[in-house]
Amino acid sequence: MRFDPADLRLFLNVAMTGSITLGAERTHLAIASASARLRGMEDHLGTALLERKRRGIELTAAGRVLEGHARQILAQMETMRADLSEYAHGRRGRIHLLCNTVTLVEFLPQALGPFLAAHPLIDVDIEEHPSRRIVAAIADGLADIGIAAYAAASPRLDTTLFRRDRLVVAAAPDHPLAGRDAVHFAEVLDCDFVGLGSDSAIHDLLATQAAQAGRRMKFRTRLRTFAGICELAALGVGIAVVPEAAARRAALKHALIALPLADGWASRDLMVCVRRQKLQPPLVTALLAALAQAP
Structure with a gap:
C-alpha cells in the first residue's frame, strides 16, 4: 500500500470540504485527476473510503480511520521538513x-x-x-x-x-556484611534490597543475574536516584547495589560501607x-x- 503525500492531502481536503470538486481545487488538481487518485486509493485498500451522495460525499468507517492517520502522517512530515531545514542551513x-x-x-x-x-x-x-x-x-x-x-x-x-565501572553493595555500617572485603551477588540475595525502578537498566541487569541463580530479589522500596537508595541503605532499610562512584559520593554524607561485588559481570x-x-x-x-x- 503506497500513498504519496499528495494523495493524503487530497483526501483530507475532500473530507474537510465534503466535495471532490472543492477538495480538488484546494489541492490544485483537476477534478478528473483527483477522482482517479481517490479511486486508486480505494483500490489499493480494497475498501470504499467515500460515500458519494447527491449533496457531496461522506467518509465511510474506513475513511474516518484513514483521515486520522493521514493527519498524523502529514503533521510528522511537516515536522521532519522543518527539522531537516535547520540542518540544511547549518542552524541546528x-x-x-x-x-x-x-x-x-x-x-x-x-x-x-x-x-x-x-x-x-x-x-x-x-x-x-x-x-x-x-x-x-x-x-x-x-x-x-x-x-x-x-x-x-x-x-x-x-x-x-x-x-570503567564497578558495582558495589552499599549497606549500613552495622550490617552483617560489614567487615567483608568483597561479596558475591548470590550471597546477598537473602537480604532486603532498596533499588531503582523496574524500568531502569541496572535493575534489568540485577534481576537477570538473580534469575540465573534461580532467585528473585526482595525489594522493600524503589527510588529514582542512586543518592536516594544509598541514603536508605545507610539507614538500614536494605542493601543497595550501586556504582562505586555513587557509593563513594553518598559516603561523604552518610555512614555507609561499600563492598565490591566479586562477580566478573560487576566490573564493567x-x-x-x-x-x-x-x-x-x-x-x-x-x-x-x-x-x-x-x-
Missing part, C-alpha cells in the same frame, strides 16, 4: 544517544555538559536502555551513539572505552559505540571527540 542539529543507567546518572552529565554549552545549536536526545539493547540498536542504525557495558567487538560497530567497561561506516556525520564526530576528552 540533533544527536540521538542511548546509554545505560550508570552512564546516565554517574558519568554522562560531566561529559555532556561542556559539549552542550560549547555547541548551543546542537541538541542531544538521550534514552536509557539495558546495554544489550543499546548494542543491537546502534548496530541496526536506530540511534547515533551508544554507551553500553559489554559492547563486544563487532564488524558492525566501532567501540572505544568511555569509563563502559564503551562508546557507533555503527561502523567510512565517515560519521560531523555532529556525531564532534560529540565523540567530547566524550573521549571528558575527565
